Amino acid sequence: MYNLKFIRDNTESMRRGLARRGEAHRLDSILKLEERRRGILAEVEVLKAERNAKSREIGSIKKSGGDANELQAYVRSLGDKIKDFDDELKTVDSELQEKISWLPNLPHDSVPDGEDASSNVVRKEWGEKPEFHFPIKDHLELGRSLGILDFERGAKVAGSGFPLYTGKGAALERALINFMLDTHVKEHSYTEIYPPFMVNYESLFATGQIPKLLEDMYKCKDDDLYLIPTAEVPVTNMHRDETFSEKQLPVNYAAFTACFRREAGSYGRETRGFLRVHQFNKVELVKIVHPDDSYDEHEKLTLNAERILEMLEIPYRRLELCAGDLGFAAAKCYDLEVWSPAEEKWLEASSCSNFEDFQARRANIRFKPESGGKALFVHTLNGSGLATSRLMVALLENNQTEEGTVMAPKVLVPYTGFSIIGYKKNTEF
RNA sequence: GGAGAGGUGGCCGAGUUGGUCGAAGGCGUUCGCCUGCUAAGUGAAUGUAGGAGCAAAAACUCUUACCCUGGGUUCGAAUCCCAGCCUCUCCGCCA
Structure with a gap:
């Protein structure tokens, strides 16, 4: 079972190894999904960072007896967006894991070629x-x-x-x-x-x-x-x-x-x-x-x-x-x-x-x-x-x-x- | 099967009136100091994974996630709610 980083860093050698087993086709959809995953991650992490910061702010406002209703409403709307991204991420992730779990091990160099x-x-x-x-x-x-x-x-x-x-x-x-x-x-x-x-x-x-x-x-x-x-x-x-x-x-x-x-x-x-x-x-x-x-x-x-x-x-x-x-x-x-x-x-x-x-x-x-x-x-x-x-x-x-x-x-x-x-x-x- | 207790970092163990907690303290480990040696003492460091930045790698910086697992409530959860899994104790049943 390979992790994403390994697949990304060793794409070509993996492709060669998988080809020897007739399984090279499995790689492309994985790479495509992986790219999408990173895209989502980049967006959602920015939102999460903001939510964390604003929530802390609300905390200190409340502690000093202030009114934070407006800020709370704003952060709530952030939360909705985050949830959408998270759901999408979850879908992509499980699809990725499923696909990766089907990748067989790569043959050692000493292994002879052959189909069957x-x-x-x-x-x-x-x-x-x-x-x-x-x-x-x-x-x-x-x-x-x-x-x-x-x-x-x-x-x-x-x-x-x-x-x-x-x-x-x-x-x-x-x-x-x-x-x-x-x-x-x-x-x-x-x-x-x-x-x-x-x-x-x-x-x-x-x-x-x-x-x-x-x-x-x-x-x-x-x-x-x-x-x-x-x-x-x-x-x-x-x-x-x-x-x-x-x-x-x-x-x-x-x-x-x-x-x-x-x-x-x-x-x-x-x-x-x-x-x-x-x-x-x-x-x-x-x-x-x-x-x-x-x-x-x-x-x-x-x-x-x-x-x-x-x-x-x-x-x-x-x-x-x-x-x-x-x-x-x-x-x-x-x-x-x-x-x-x-x-x-x-x-x-x-x-x-x-x-x-x-x-x-x-x-x-x-x-x-x-x-x-x-x-x-x-x-x-x-x-x-x-x-x-x-x-x-x-x-x-x-x-x-x-x-x-x-x-x-x-x-x-x-x-x-x-x-x-x-x-x-x-x-x- | 019934009743109860509990699951926090390599380990032990705090933290349950939600907020600055990735998490006190101790042990262990690493580096240094001290001391003929050892022991003791003393200073510091010490989780993992993902992403972004830096041409690449390392280092570093920023950021996200993780306090059994999965959902939920909330502006915000180790802390509250629900479901599940596992461990321990007692009772019952049984090879």
Whole structure:
């Protein structure tokens, strides 16, 4: 979220950045409104200054017992004019704020050009895609035949797109969450957070889900609360309207939450099983850092997420998103994709973004420099570390055996207590 | 859900018979003085945001707004009225 002064002083560089995302058209009406705003301001402030002066005068006249009726009538007429200007100003202001709130973040210089996902660049590929010498099953068949996933009953109790895990499926899910949290907390030095799963409008606005993604949020209308689409929202907003001291930075958080997304308008598109769901679990990493460090921290964060996949021995690749495919608030973003042998496709399991000061401005999160001077905006980052839904697809499919069973990854065994998901007793181990 | 108390600057805390209050006092912070060092003492400074002026930036000057939020009354509101939000205490209900 940019302030007016910044837009006015950096119009051309903003226009260039926005053009890379195909959003440059948004700037002109803002500039026009801004000019009108200043015009009104100039007029109304003169009137207000006069009103203040005359009112003081009335005060002293009255105190000394004089008659100020005529002056009062005059100032009253000033007040009427002021009200007209103020009303107009209010209209212009809210229109401006609305328009500015739709300006996305500017892509970092290092971000490749491109209009859509087809221009994303593969930066790295890890692991070997497994080769099977038998007909393989997809995650849905595996989940059903092994009795660990029950999408039908999930649909019965809630609706389609609400996963339901049973027996070893539920245990595997829980193991995965604990494993990821433990790794980030104990080995990568993140502080664990367990936040609310519902947030208010201000929080969604601050992290940039609103206005653009409003339609994708589940809302509790009676209470004006929204189910979180990601832990990024409550965790980043912990520090809304706060000022850090410079030496408190960087702040690193890891949070497990369920995530809720309406996925409005995406029906029929890759909606089988876990490929697109309304509720899923995710361990999210959030960093609040010094502006000078955010690109280093972005690399670190991405490596922290990749480490999980390597420990789980899941083949993945890292994609750098092109300017046109960047999320609304991101200045730079890497996606991590896991391999699905059944789909023969890469599936997005993580998205690691540097928001620079975009969210910090909206959320008013600052730090006080050691050298003194004004508080500056921090940079915020986050990334999934990771989402279990797509991970579960890769995990089941990549680790299936000819018998139709699934081997649990070695690192998970201490968490699950079992190393194989067979046909029997998956609900009574 | 019911009853009551309260929301003021980085913090604490005055200010509620409306007027010179952006707001006393204290703490903290910054700069200086003093003292072998530290502590203590002492002098001064110290809110944020917007606009205008100065060719630009900084400084500076002028000005507007802000005492939870949004309305209202008034020539004039931190102070009065209305609505809302939040916090605390007590009661009820409940996992």
